[in-house]
Amino acid sequence: MLDVQNLAKSYDTARGPLPILENVTFQMQAGDALAVVGPSGSGKSTLLYLLGALERPSGGAVSLDGVDPFSLPERELAAFRNRRIGFVFQDHCLLPQCTVLENVLAPTLVAPPDAAHEARARDLLDRVGLAARLDHLPAELSGGEKQRAALARALVLEPALVLCDEPTGNLDQDTARAVADLLVDLHQRQRGILIVVTHSPELAARLPRQARLRDHRLVFSAS
Ligand SMILES: Nc1ncnc2c1ncn2[C@@H]1O[C@H](COP(=O)(O)OP(=O)(O)O)[C@@H](O)[C@H]1O
Numbered sequence: 001m002l003d004v005q006n007l008a009k010s011y012d013t014a015r016g017p018l019p020i021l022e023n024v025t026f027q028m029q030a031g032d033a034l035a036v037v038g039p040s041g042s043g044k045s046t047l048l049y050l051l052g053a054l055e056r057p058s059g060g061a062v063s064l065d066g067v068d069p070f071s072l073p074e075r076e077l078a079a080f081r082n083r084r085i086g087f088v089f090q091d092h093c094l095l096p097q098c099t100v101l102e103n104v105l106a107p108t109l110v111a112p113p114d115a116a117h118e119a120r121a122r123d124l125l126d127r128v129g130l131a132a133r134l135d136h137l138p139a140e141l142s143g144g145e146k147q148r149a150a151l152a153r154a155l156v157l158e159p160a161l162v163l164c165d166e167p168t169g170n171l172d173q174d175t176a177r178a179v180a181d182l183l184v185d186l187h188q189r190q191r192g193i194l195i196v197v198t199h200s201p202e203l204a205a206r207l208p209r210q211a212r213l214r215d216h217r218l219v220f221s222a223s
């Protein structure tokens with residue numbers, strides 16, 4: 001379970017603290033999925049960075065399956081993030097010198113060795129339609145293919161929490177729809193917790209819960 005209590009973030013600036021998020025409180029169970037929308041600059045990426053323990057909150061608490069990541073020492077925090085959280089960014093962020101298969105296996109390199117990792121990576125790449133591209137470099141893939149490889153990489157360690165920041169933002173409409181289909185399908189198979197920041201009303205509507213960032217608050221749509 002993801003438990004977010006009174007989460008707050010402000011940045012210190014020359015003109016004093018700049019509030020970005022205030023009083024963000026919600027819970028999600030395994031299998032839940034949430035779309036977060038809101039104007040540019042409203043704090044959507046900041047929210048994902050806090051939930052993914054990439055940034056420290058100014059106040060409040062996050063716990064994932066009972067663990068508060070910010071209570072962990074730095075080294076354990078990195079391991080926790082790698083093992084328990086999958087990220088998909090607007091830009092695929094694949095390593096350019098590594099093949100598709102190597103990119104998907106990258107998160108497993110710092111996890112305890114497990115022969116099942118490669119089988120899972122190959123299975124995911126098969127599901128996202130890249131079985132014939134295992135040995136290709138990212139530069140040899142289309143935008144949609146790169147993002148599909150990034151999805152496989154985010155899911156290879158079966159993370160409890162998957163965070164996607166405008167995952168279809170750089171794709172044309174048809175490609176965006178195909179990537180969204182895969183995202184929803186993979187989430188339903190894996191049954192982790194999925195949070196997707198998106199500007200696409202179409203993608204947002206495909207997830208069971210929607211919330212909007214407005215005036216520093218996360219406001220949930222009535223469901
Ligand atoms: N390090 C920082 N210092 C000061 N302000 C920041 C910093 N990082 C982000 N911001 C501000 O926080 C606000 C929210 O940013 P962001 O979370 O990226 O919004 P979104 O993803 O919704 O477009 C923006 O106004 C941005 O300028």
Ligand SMILES: [Mg+2]
Pocket residue numbers: 044045046165
């Ligand atoms: Mg953003």
